[in-house]
Amino acid sequence: EAQVTQNPRYLITVTGKKLTVTCSQNMNHEYMSWYRQDPGLGLRQIYYSMNVEVTDKGDVPEGYKVSRKEKRNFPLILESPSPNQTSLYFCASVRGDEQYFGPGTRLTVT
Amino acid sequence: EDQVTQSPEALRLQEGESSSLNCSYTVSGLRGLFWYRQDPGKGPEFLFTLYSAGEEKEKERLKATLTKKESFLHITAPKPEDSATYLCAVQARGNEKLTFGTGTRLTIIP
Numbered sequence: 001e002a003q004v005t006q007n008p009r010y011l012i013t014v015t016g017k018k019l020t021v022t023c024s025q026n027m028n029h030e031y032m033s034w035y036r037q038d039p040g041l042g043l044r045q046i047y048y049s050m051n052v053e054v055t056d057k058g059d060v061p062e063g064y065k066v067s068r069k070e071k072r073n074f075p076l077i078l079e080s081p082s083p084n085q086t087s088l089y090f091c092a093s094v095r096g097d098e099q100y101f102g103p104g105t106r107l108t109v110t
Numbered sequence: 111e112d113q114v115t116q117s118p119e120a121l122r123l124q125e126g127e128s129s130s131l132n133c134s135y136t137v138s139g140l141r142g143l144f145w146y147r148q149d150p151g152k153g154p155e156f157l158f159t160l161y162s163a164g165e166e167k168e169k170e171r172l173k174a175t176l177t178k179k180e181s182f183l184h185i186t187a188p189k190p191e192d193s194a195t196y197l198c199a200v201q202a203r204g205n206e207k208l209t210f211g212t213g214t215r216l217t218i219i220p
Contacts, residue, residue: 004153031206042114043154043197043210050206058207090153097142099208101153 002027004093004102012108013081021076021105023091031094032074033058034066036087037104043090049074081109112137114211116198122217123188131183131214133198143181144208145174146197154197188218 004025013019025032033048035058045058049068063085065077078085086109091102115134123129135143142161146154158167160176167174171192173184183196195215199208 040212042212043199043208045207048206092153094206097144097159098156099144099146099154101155104151104153 002100004091004100006089006091006102006105008105009103010106012110014110015082016080019078019081019107021078021089021091021107023074023076023102024072025074025091025093025100026072027093027095027100028071029093029095029100030071032068033092033094033099034064034074034076035090035092036060037090038087046076046089078107081107083109085109112200112202112209114198114200114209116196116211116214118214119212120215120217122219123185125189125218125220126187128184128186128188130185131196131216133181133183133211134179135181135198135200136179137200137202137209139203141201141203141205143176144199144201145172145181145183146199148195148197148213157196185216188216190218190220192216193218 007022030051034046035043037043044060047066049055089105092099113136117132142159145157148154158174163178171186175182195213197213199210
């Protein structure tokens with residue numbers, strides 16, 4: 001089954017404690033992306049990757065890092081999380097015009 | 111800067127009561143306009159891509175239309191299972207990034 005998986009699905013952490021949200025796709029897509037979704041602001045792109053070792057900033061990259069060492073994986077790294085990064089995060093894998101979204105990771109930073 | 115505005119924010123309809131959702135946009139050279147459906151606690155699910163003014167696409171009870179300034183998602187004789195948040199997004203030519211609206215939360219009452 002074609003899918004995008006994210007882990008963890010829920011995470012509560014404290015300010016400054018480094019964390020990684022993993023994203024994996026089994027569709028061999030080259031383009032992957034991370035979004036955050038906040039009430040009243042919609043989905044905003046954090047980072048995207050057009051292929052292995054090729055990443056670029058989206059609209060709201062501050063406080064985040066990504067890596068793309070393999071085609072299937074695109075982890076999102078928060079090196080020093082802050083409360084304003086409390087949000088719902090989605091990873092997406094893209095084929096043509098269709099974006100396949102993961103189930104989301106709800107992150108709370110206290 | 112690309113912008114997407116969706117209206118209304120929320121819409122409650124009786125089962126069978128047809129209506130339309132609006133997506134107004136500004137973009138510097140439209141490559142595509144996208145409609146997604148998002149159920150609570152899940153990632154967005156792709157519905158349609160529209161590329162040029164006058165284009166229409168249909169899927170079951172949904173029909174999407176496009177003009178140079180806006181898109182409509184028409185829902186004909188909706189059922190309770192059509193309840194969801196519907197998201198609109200645009201992509202500019204030469205840019206991989208999607209700009210999303212904040213969505214319309216649709217509730218169909220049996």
